[in-house]
Amino acid sequence: MKPGRSILSVPGHMDKMHWKAAASAADIVMLDLEDSVPADKKIIAREIVANALLTLDWKGKTLALRINSLDTPFAYKDVIQVIEAAGQAINFIVIPKVSHAGDIHFIARLLDGIEMEKKFHQPIAIEAAIETAAGLEQVTSIARADRRLRSLSFGIADYTASIGAKLTSISGHGDDEVELYPGHRWHYPMSRMVMAAKAHGLLAIDAPFGNFKDPRGLKKSAAMAAALGCDGKWVIHPDQIEIVNKTFSPAPEEIGRAKQILDAMTVAGPSGAIAVNGQMVDLATARLAKRVWDQARQLGLTE
Numbered sequence: 001m002k003p004g005r006s007i008l009s010v011p012g013h014m015d016k017m018h019w020k021a022a023a024s025a026a027d028i029v030m031l032d033l034e035d036s037v038p039a040d041k042k043i044i045a046r047e048i049v050a051n052a053l054l055t056l057d058w059k060g061k062t063l064a065l066r067i068n069s070l071d072t073p074f075a076y077k078d079v080i081q082v083i084e085a086a087g088q089a090i091n092f093i094v095i096p097k098v099s100h101a102g103d104i105h106f107i108a109r110l111l112d113g114i115e116m117e118k119k120f121h122q123p124i125a126i127e128a129a130i131e132t133a134a135g136l137e138q139v140t141s142i143a144r145a146d147r148r149l150r151s152l153s154f155g156i157a158d159y160t161a162s163i164g165a166k167l168t169s170i171s172g173h174g175d176d177e178v179e180l181y182p183g184h185r186w187h188y189p190m191s192r193m194v195m196a197a198k199a200h201g202l203l204a205i206d207a208p209f210g211n212f213k214d215p216r217g218l219k220k221s222a223a224m225a226a227a228l229g230c231d232g233k234w235v236i237h238p239d240q241i242e243i244v245n246k247t248f249s250p251a252p253e254e255i256g257r258a259k260q261i262l263d264a265m266t267v268a269g270p271s272g273a274i275a276v277n278g279q280m281v282d283l284a285t286a287r288l289a290k291r292v293w294d295q296a297r298q299l300g301l302t303e
Contacts, residue, residue: 131155173210
């Protein structure tokens with residue numbers, strides 16, 4: 001799977017932003033038909049998104065489409081119209097506010113029919129956004145719902161509303177949390193989502209950080225998400241991409257340590273106990289080292 005550290009969310013109806021997104025350093029561009037698109041622009045946004053997918057030079061980026069939630073009159077037509085028109089350019093669909101495995105089944109079967117009709121060569125994957133109390137309660141069954149699933153993502157703003165928690169900022173996207181709660185307010189739901197994702201071989205993606213003029217807050221938010229096991233983070237402004245990409249990339253010292261461990265394992269053989277810099281290395285540590293090394297190689301950070 002290609003790198004997915006930063007996922008840039010772009011309003012579907014604003015074609016000027018599509019050009020900027022295509023030229024950005026984001027690993028993934030997500031063309032949005034949901035929250036960022038006003039109700040009176042929903043229909044035209046589908047046409048604009050399909051045209052952008054087919055005509056812009058995306059420079060090898062992974063491309064995603066966020067449809068409207070399934071409790072609206074827009075979602076099913078989002079899938080049918082955009083996927084039929086430009087599905088060959090889309091890598092995965094993001095389904096908002098997933099609350100039940102049935103939501104995944106519905107979209108997966110709809111994609112089955114479109115792909116058979118259009119004879120697409122590659123199946124379109126699915127990301128399930130966990131944004132409600134109901135979704136978090138069902139997260140394990142959601143994670144194992146269908147072979148198309150590639151990731152789970154946490155939606156902090158809607159989750160906040162779902163549980164009736166206090167809003168700390170205008171954006172609702174996790175900035176200014178320290179003023180309200182002395183610890184990491186979303187530690188449990190994020191950890192629960194990450195556990196379900198990793199238990200079923202999926203990626204885990206963190207919610208966006210709302211204040212794009214606060215790089216220090218963004219860096220802290222991304223670092224905590226990475227520490228909890230997230231693989232990437234949504235961003236809502238191009239200025240956030242560099243910080244997020246760096247945070248979710250292995251640092252040079254991590255890469256060097258991973259190489260030391262893997263080299264020592266090669267010398268010791270499959271049954272040998274090894275020590276690196278005076279510390280014993282077990283199999284769990286070796287697996288972590290391989291993961292870091294593989295990621296670094298994928299990102300072109302190794303020699």
